[in-house]
Amino acid sequence: MLADHGTRVKRNFSPVYLAILSGIVLTILIINGLLEVSRARNGFYLLLEREGIAHLQYLEKNIQESIESLPLIEGPPGTHLPPALAEYFLSLEESVAEYLVAVASRLDQAVAEKPLTPADLQSMADQYGVTSIEIYDPKGNRLRGGSTPSESAPENPLLRELFEKKRSVAIDLFGKQWTGEAPWFFVAISRKSAPGVIALYLNRDQMERTVRQFAVQRAISDSGLREGILYVSVVDTQLNTLGHTDPVFIGNKLEDPFLRNALQSDQPASRLYRPPKGDEIFEVAKSFSIDHKPMGLIRIGYSQKEIHPILSHIQKNVILSILFFLILGIAAVAFVWVNQNRHLKKMKEMEDRIQLAERLSSLGHLAAGVAHEIRNPLNAIGMGLQRLKKEFLPEDPLKKEEYIGFADLISKEIRRVNEIVEQFLNLSRPFQLNRRMSSLEELLKSVSALFQEEAHTHGITIQTEIRPGLPWMNVDPERLTQAFINIMKNGIQAMDHGGKLRIESRALKDRVEVVISDTGAGIPVEQIEKVFNYYYTTREQGIGLGLPIAHRIIEAHGGQLSLESQVGSGTTVTVTLPV
Numbered sequence: 001m002l003a004d005h006g007t008r009v010k011r012n013f014s015p016v017y018l019a020i021l022s023g024i025v026l027t028i029l030i031i032n033g034l035l036e037v038s039r040a041r042n043g044f045y046l047l048l049e050r051e052g053i054a055h056l057q058y059l060e061k062n063i064q065e066s067i068e069s070l071p072l073i074e075g076p077p078g079t080h081l082p083p084a085l086a087e088y089f090l091s092l093e094e095s096v097a098e099y100l101v102a103v104a105s106r107l108d109q110a111v112a113e114k115p116l117t118p119a120d121l122q123s124m125a126d127q128y129g130v131t132s133i134e135i136y137d138p139k140g141n142r143l144r145g146g147s148t149p150s151e152s153a154p155e156n157p158l159l160r161e162l163f164e165k166k167r168s169v170a171i172d173l174f175g176k177q178w179t180g181e182a183p184w185f186f187v188a189i190s191r192k193s194a195p196g197v198i199a200l201y202l203n204r205d206q207m208e209r210t211v212r213q214f215a216v217q218r219a220i221s222d223s224g225l226r227e228g229i230l231y232v233s234v235v236d237t238q239l240n241t242l243g244h245t246d247p248v249f250i251g252n253k254l255e256d257p258f259l260r261n262a263l264q265s266d267q268p269a270s271r272l273y274r275p276p277k278g279d280e281i282f283e284v285a286k287s288f289s290i291d292h293k294p295m296g297l298i299r300i301g302y303s304q305k306e307i308h309p310i311l312s313h314i315q316k317n318v319i320l321s322i323l324f325f326l327i328l329g330i331a332a333v334a335f336v337w338v339n340q341n342r343h344l345k346k347m348k349e350m351e352d353r354i355q356l357a358e359r360l361s362s363l364g365h366l367a368a369g370v371a372h373e374i375r376n377p378l379n380a381i382g383m384g385l386q387r388l389k390k391e392f393l394p395e396d397p398l399k400k401e402e403y404i405g406f407a408d409l410i411s412k413e414i415r416r417v418n419e420i421v422e423q424f425l426n427l428s429r430p431f432q433l434n435r436r437m438s439s440l441e442e443l444l445k446s447v448s449a450l451f452q453e454e455a456h457t458h459g460i461t462i463q464t465e466i467r468p469g470l471p472w473m474n475v476d477p478e479r480l481t482q483a484f485i486n487i488m489k490n491g492i493q494a495m496d497h498g499g500k501l502r503i504e505s506r507a508l509k510d511r512v513e514v515v516i517s518d519t520g521a522g523i524p525v526e527q528i529e530k531v532f533n534y535y536y537t538t539r540e541q542g543i544g545l546g547l548p549i550a551h552r553i554i555e556a557h558g559g560q561l562s563l564e565s566q567v568g569s570g571t572t573v574t575v576t577l578p579v
Contacts, residue, residue, distance in 0.1 A: 096210055097173060100130075463502045482550075507579075
């Protein structure tokens with residue numbers, strides 16, 4: 001639907017819309033990229049969680065088997081065990097004995113560094129999970145210690161051998177029945193820092209706990225850890241560390257709400273956390289029990305170092321994808337924008353042409369009526385003027401000359417009015433071309449020659465650069481001549497104080513260009529778009545039909561007429577005609 005001049009809607013695809021659409025596309029791509037990275041990260045953590053659960057189930061089975069086999073070591077002496085189990089118990093006994101001997105050596109060094117009170121010894125006994133720490137002189141007299149065992153030192157044959165220098169280490173941990181009223185289990189060594197003996201005593205519960213702790217530690221050590229697993233830990237129901245891949249943490253008590261909740265749940269739990277010192281850790285925890293009795297919690301921690309490079313690679317790919325699709329999206333939107341603006345420009349040109357045609361039609365009908373009414377009086381005036389010049393000349397020579405001058409002036413103005421009427425009539429007539437093969441080169445030369453005398457009179461130089469060999473064209477030579485005359489006449493009239501009018505022509509691939517330029521006053525920028533409107537003129541005596549009619553003739557030939565002008569430098573009109 002076409003709008004009127006006053007209500008025409010400006011339809012275009014603003015660059016602001018392009019920026020908004022690009023921003024929307026970028027936002028969608030960024031959100032999609034973030035979701036993709038999040039999905040990849042969650043996928044990795046899900047895989048780690050599944051791997052951790054499988055590993056924990058394997059550890060749980062090993063720990064259960066180890067703990068369930070411990071009663072066999074507590075059986076009566078001489079109990080027959082399978083070779084593999086006997087070898088396992090032997091290595092377990094050795095580990096427990098080595099641990100307690102090492103504890104006794106550390107205590108010997110601590111006693112040598114500073115005197116320890118009975119309270120200090122009891123505190124150390126609690127720390128290492130023993131009942132009492134006893135220190136004897138070389139004769140077997142008790143110097144310091146905690147709660148005294150029921151069996152005195154001189155009555156124990158192993159301790160007597162220490163006092164008698166027959167051995168340096170005495171171990172009495174295994175080979176006795178653990179049921180009923182438990183005997184004392186002990187490890188004693190000859191002191192290196194001073195003469196005497198230092199002994200560690202354990203009751204049945206402490207011995208069971210120590211053996212169980214080493215059984216758990218052995219199960220962890222035998223499980224084998226792949227690269228990327230930072231630790232495996234086992235805690236009891238009180239969150240005391242029973243086993244850990246790093247023995248430094250054995251015996252530590254943990255206070256962690258996550259572990260306490262996992263201990264009370266039957267399902268595995270996982271989390272991503274950052275310890276006070278170190279990088280982020282992905283941890284999977286699972287509670288375990290023996291004979292439906294809760295025993296504690298197994299934990300496994302994974303390093304993030306193997307995930308970060310993969311996630312960084314995915315992030316780089318996502319960023320590159322975002323940039324690629326963003327460029328593609330912007331290019332697509334820009335392509336739509338260019339095509340849309342081209343389409344809207346064509347629509348606007350069509351609207352202008354239709355509206356111009358409507359105006360021309362109405363003006364043509366009006367001009368036809370006015371011209372018809374004016375031509376008859378003009379003819380009568382012209383005929384009367386001719387009779388006056390022939391039949392009513394004054395006899396006085398001076399008056400006769402003045403009379404003839406006025407008659408010629410009136411005749412000239414009648415001809416000018418008649419030309420204007422003819423132009424009005426041309427607007428009202430159907431515009432049809434009488435095409436025939438013509439030489440554009442000859443046509444331009446003849447038009448140039450036509451204005452030589454008038455240009456010389458006004459001090460204007462006409463320069464021509466009409467290249468030979470211009471192709472013959474199927475045109476209406478009369479109409480085309482009229483168009484070039486109108487253009488050149490405008491150029492000459494624009495140079496009031498002389499100047500230069502230049503005519504150039506050149507043949508291109510599928511068209512011919514004719515450029516007509518002048519060195520006149522030029523046209524202001526705000527008036528350039530109006531010069532092709534009918535009846536618009538910048539001269540007092542102009543009627544504003546020259547350029548519009550030339551424009552109409554050129555377009556009727558399928559060509560284009562464009563105008564460039566600069567105030568003070570002149571105007572250039574370019575006519576393009578298809579071959």
